[in-house]
Amino acid sequence: MVKGPTVYDVAERAGVSIATVSFAFSQPHRVRESTRNSVLDAARELGYVPSASARGLAKGRTGALGLFSFDYLNLLPEAAGDGAKSGSEADEDCRLFPIWVDEVQRGVELECFSRGYALMIGGGNKASGERAVTDIAGRVDGLIVFARTIPAEVTRRISARIPVVELSDPEGESSLHRVTIDNASGIGQLMEHLIGFHRFRRFMFVSIPNAENEARYNAYSAVLAAHGLEVQPPLESRPGASAVTAELIAELQDSGSLPDCFVCANDEEALVVLETLKAAGIPAPAQVAVTGFDGIVAGRLVRPSLTTVRQPMELIGRTAVDILIDTLTDPPATPSHRQLPVSLAVRESCGCRAQEN
Amino acid sequence: MVKGPTVYDVAERAGVSIATVSFAFSQPHRVRESTRNSVLDAARELGYVPSASARGLAKGRTGALGLFSFDYLNLLPEAAGDGAKSGSEADEDCRLFPIWVDEVQRGVELECFSRGYALMIGGGNKASGERAVTDIAGRVDGLIVFARTIPAEVTRRISARIPVVELSDPEGESSLHRVTIDNASGIGQLMEHLIGFHRFRRFMFVSIPNAENEARYNAYSAVLAAHGLEVQPPLESRPGASAVTAELIAELQDSGSLPDCFVCANDEEALVVLETLKAAGIPAPAQVAVTGFDGIVAGRLVRPSLTTVRQPMELIGRTAVDILIDTLTDPPATPSHRQLPVSLAVRESCGCRAQEN
DNA sequence: ATTCTTGATCTATGCGCATAAGTACGGGGG
DNA sequence: CCCCCGTACTTATGCGCATAGATCAAGAAT
The missing domain is CATH 1.10.260.40 (lambda repressor-like DNA-binding domains)
Structure with missing residues (x-):
């Protein structure tokens, strides 16, 4: 001192x-x-x-990479979800299971450490604004950000100074490096199973609107169209407002237009749907099947366990780091975009018996 | 760029x-x-x-705190434990549940962000040696380290330059700030329940030897002695080697000297014991009860769910950050030591019915 | 009108390190 | 014997910023 x-x-x-x-x-x-x-x-x-400061200043490199997470505090209410807390122990506000962000972050950490880089983690919220982001950006040689968490204008500005990787936004800013997943293939595999194996015909897509979900919806629509099946507009759930979802599902039930299967844009929504169906006394998957997308841990522990498309989350994090280090070593002419494969995880909620877990 | x-x-x-x-x-x-x-x-x-480097150099402060984690790669085999992986999906090597370190880290992150500090996370292993630690230390205004992960000589050196908080070592280097938990009270509450409520008399302590576990063992011995019960030396399990534990338990069974209850120094060991008992066909808790210590998530999801002493893990992380920021603001004359309370989580493995979860 | 005050801005310097360019030295080849 | 060259160091400089102290202008006070 x-x-x-x-x-x-x-x-x-x-x-x-x-x-x-x-x-x-x-x-x-x-x-x-x-x-x-x-x-x-x-x-x-x-x-x-x-002193890393002095060294960084003299060399023009810090030897650290940055990951900007949005402030957990703001994400918690929706992220933790109904299924992720256990009633009486909810007082300790930890996450029971890692969510998407956690698993990706873990991949980032592992790759950084094994490649000899330190990792700077920044958090922010709407209030702290762009200060928080640029603060991190000023400290590192490369930055990883989650899509849709900070304004495009800011990332663009930062990317003029250091390489920036945006995670999982199919329509991201083209000046940034990107790691995405093959939504179309994932939805394709999933729908193939639902249509080909289970012989479902009437589907309902559930999502909150954003670019990622839209890409999934489009793939979904394409498959349905290819099979000559009817495509309905997505059921728009609202994050954190499971009551809304409940109401929409109640309406469907009343009008006798429940689908064979709810295809949810992500696992969290799927868990809400499962919960809602249970509360409404509609047996799943017996009467209505449900599927998710992402492959979060909670999905495999819930009953019925969630049939979903699994993202290689740790790999996403690792890949982002790899891109940054490559870029620092030997700057590519054009931003790289790596699309990672996904895999179908057939579990119980589609109507299959538990094959695993 | x-x-x-x-x-x-x-x-x-x-x-x-x-x-x-x-x-x-x-x-x-x-x-x-x-x-x-x-x-x-x-x-x-x-x-x-x-540029944070320039700013840090000019001001003498970086505005970031550091957390040094040991490289997960090395911890994974033991940390993930048998119960944390599900067979067929084990290929994706993520942690199903957050372990102790994760939850503490989360607390550190949350507190850092809300206090306006960035967080630098460093990883290392025996190989990377002290370079990895000093590298992080050179980048931050204060450092948090997990006990027993780096040599005392190194932390002492670092603490001459920036404040260092060591987490959870009851016998830590006295020149460091420390956050510990009340092992004695936790064990006290636990034993009170086991002896007073369940009327158990014959106990067996299970642990790998380290300062933390020793403190717990001492508290355990004291309680037994106070009740006039026989104290046996601890059953020394070896991390990652559940076979050893299995063998020891088999010996106990053969000699007819199984205790009423295995008191394990931490949850991970308790899970191994539960697993072992199940494999040996010894019903738990019906024939032999088992308890843990820590309160990791996996313990509440396993069946029988684990009766344990719960540490306030997130709070530990937050407290460490708080100490650092306080110290930076207004350096105390003497290193602070904050001991946090723990609470008994009575679940199934002691023989109680599920009260929660 | 002159001096003092206050606020707004600028000049100059140093933080601790990396590194280009320079110096000193010693040995081998011509 | 001189020159060249490689080795082992040293000197000197700049990285980008914060900040003490200097400067300057424009009232306020005398």
Whole structure:
């Protein structure tokens, strides 16, 4: 706390110049072994800890990558979902299961560490505004952001300075690097199972509107059209407002127009639908099947377990880091876009017996 | 990527000096509004992103806190545990449930963000050595480390430069700030329940040896002694080697000396014991009860659900951050040590019916 | 009218490190 | 014996920002 020792102190103690101290650490081969040892000894004795700020300033690189997460506090209410909390222990406000963001973050962490980069994590919310983002951006050599969490104008500005990877937005800003998943293929596999194996004919898509979900809806529509099946507009649920979903489903039931299967744009919505159906006394999957998309952990623990399309979440994080490091090493002419494959996870909620888990 | 604009560029464009640019951002009141606006406009037009390295160097503070986690890769095999993976989906190597470290980290993240600090996360393993730690240490204003993950000599050195909080080591280096939990009270509550309510008499403590577990064992011994019950040396399980535990338990069974209850030093061990008992055909808790310590998520999802002592994990993380920020604001004369309370979570594995979950 | 005050801005400097360019030295080849 | 060259260091400089202290203008006070 009392102002740590610097290269100057170490140099003086070792009886060499600061350049030699610097070399001793960063380019050992340029210093005779005896000299290097005396420098390292001096450093140890003094408790020298190099300043990353100074190093970053001098080198123009920080050696750290950044991940900008939106403030959990704001996401919690919707993210935790009904199924993720257990009643009496809900007081400890931890997430029972990792959600999408957590698993991706984990991939980012693992890849950063194994590649020798530090990871700077920033959080923000609507209030903290873009300050929070640029703050992180100013600290790192490359930044990973989740789609739709910060204004395009801001990411564009940042990407003029450091490489930015946007995660999972099929229609993202084209100046950014992107990691996306193959929504079309995932929906294709899923629908193939539902139509081909289960012989479902009447479907209802459930989603809140955003680019990702829209891509899924479009793929869904295309498959239905190809099979000559009727395409209805999506049932628009609202995040955190399961009551709305409940009402919509009640209407469907009253009018006798329940589908064979609810195809939900993501697992969280699917869990809400399952919950709602249970509450309404509609047996799932016996009367109505339900599917999700993402592959969050909660989906495999709920009963009936959720048939879904699984994203390689950890890989998404790892890939983002890989793109950044590649870019830093050897800047590509054009932003990279890596689309990762997804896989169908057939579980119970489509009407199949549990095959796994 | 092409070398971002600096204060000099902004100053030139706005027709002011760099000092004014700096003031416009950091001390708005010192700059006339019209000037400030023209500076901010210029900054926006140029896509100016302040360099945290330069700022950190100039101010002597980085505005970031650090958390040093050991490389997950090395912890995974033991940490994930048998119960945390589901067979056929084990290929995706994510953690099904957050473990202790995750929940603490989450607390650290939340507190950092809400207090306006960025969080630098570092990872390392035995191989990367102390370089990884000092690397992080050089980047931040304060550091949080998990007990027993890095050599005391290193933390001591670092703590000469920035405040360091060590998490949960009852016998930690006294020059460091510490956040610990009340092991004695937790064990006390637990044993009170087991002895007073369940009337168990013959106990067996299960643990791998470390300071934390020893503190728990000591508390356990004290309670038994106070009740005039026999105290046996702990059953030493080995991390990751559930076969060893199985063997030890088999021996106990053969010799007819199974206890009324296995008191495990932590939840992970308790899960292994439960698993082992199940495999051996010994009904738990009917014949032998089992308890854990920590309160990890997996413990409440397993059947029988695990009776345990719950640590306030998120709070531990938050408290560590709080200590650091306090210390930075107003350095205390002596390292702070905050001991947090724990609470008994009575579930099924002690023989009680499910009261919750 | 002159001096003091206050606010707004600028000039100059240093933070701690990396590194280009320079210096000193010693040995081998001519 | 001199020159060249490689090795092992050192000197000098700049990275981008914050900030103390200087400057300057425009009232306010005398």
